[in-house]
Amino acid sequence: MIPAAFDYKRASSAAEAISLVGQYGDEAKFLAGGHSLIPLMKLRLAQPAMLIDIGRIKDLSYIKDGGDFIAIGALTRHMDVEKSALVLKEVPLLAHAAGYVGDAQVRHRGTIGGSLAHADSASDLPATTLALGATYVAQGPKGERLIAAADFYKGFLESALQPDEMLTEIRVPKMNGAKWGFEKFNRRAQDWAIVGVAAWRSKDASGVALVNMGSTPILATSVSAALKSGASVADAAQLAAAEAEPQDDLNASSEYRVHLAKVLVRRALEKASA
Amino acid sequence: MRHDEPRHDIRAQGESESYIMVHIKVSITVNGTQQEKDVEPRTLLVHFLRDQLQLTGTNIGCDTSSCGACTIHLDGEAVKSCTVLAAQADGGTVTTIEGLSKDGVMHPMQQAFMENHGLQCGYCTPGMVMASIGLLNENPNPTEEEVRLGLEGNLCRCTGYHNIVKSVLAAAKK
């Protein structure tokens, strides 16, 4: 299927992209890897009149050591995150999760910034960066601002970004050797998770986030609080869905999702505690 | 003219205000030949290849970016050409199934699919072969499990995958 007609412009820098989007207003959308947007446009679920192609802004594709955190340019592709020696060493949970996004062809095109900006609670990287306490850098006409992952997700496919703001960088705190687990339950290879869990644990802290357990990625704060006060992994995992509001859909009822979340949180935490 | 700037040369406004008809020029090297064509921005790379260049070896099997029948190489990597705009591939290098054989001799992966009965109806095969070559480029000595996982973006309704996996493992040994 072919998308509805649109006009197309290419930006060579973030500043140019932001000014173009400002010029065309609501009609315009950024195009990064296109692996969420183009499928939506083929199905007429999105019909922007203008695409601003940011996919060639090469200086926003990088992975750098930022001291306490790893800085990842928004246009960095999933495959580059998955294979990066620096990410594998400092934030192995993120490298692992990036390797579970779609299939190889998808990971050759899709970008981390596109995945987060799309704000799909069924996607792997929003929850993973939420569990890791990441900070996103957004650039707009008035300059840059930092948005904590915990403040970014507002609703179904809805983020804290203004239409003329662009994600430019993702800052993911180093895990400093913390152990981790990632569980993705799906029925078909390459698919989105029916329920997923990204979790890490150090001596005195933990982070657990859920994929597809509500309209936004969910931080399972009750689980972390229970672990902190000495609960066993099995007991803490019983609280997996305390913050969640899962939906029914073709794949699973909300009750089944709650069950899955408890099992998957337990499995992820067992790996993170081994 | 900067090559990373789309060149707009035709613009016709239809009756409805929201109707947009723009053409841009793209230049894409396909199987070694540079192709300069006018396309609509919404032209998917797969339609550019099939309809404008008559390279119909690349198939379309779905509307949802799922099946992988349309897999080609863009700048050396396997991608689903139904989910890439021709405009995004502007300036790039594309290899399709038609570009694999050299002087009438099949690519080792094509040979391996033939020898191992890695196809039945053949519909998924161009995409399977392109994805498999991409897989071996990134991982020249995969395990059986890595082949199965590496080809998760390609669906086959006939073979049950067994002989496809066998073909890829055989090609890796060539």
Ligand SMILES: Cc1cc2nc3c(=O)[nH]c(=O)nc-3n(C[C@H](O)[C@H](O)[C@H](O)COP(=O)(O)OP(=O)(O)OC[C@H]3O[C@@H](n4cnc5c(N)ncnc54)[C@H](O)[C@@H]3O)c2cc1C
């Ligand atoms: C077959 C298939 C399977 C998939 N499976 C999974 C999966 O299992 N798990 C998963 O997590 N994802 C999956 N995906 C989605 C994939 O991860 C996408 O690559 C990703 O969600 C979007 O990234 P993109 O660069 O392609 O963004 P695009 O599609 O280009 O853009 C997505 C949205 O974000 C906006 N945008 C893009 N970049 C920016 C930016 N820097 N700043 C502000 N706004 C921006 C765009 O305007 C658009 O609204 C799958 C996709 C396909 C096609």
Ligand code: FES
């Ligand atoms: S036609 Fe491209 S993935 Fe099915």
Ligand code: FES
């Ligand atoms: S051989 Fe028929 S779909 Fe694969």
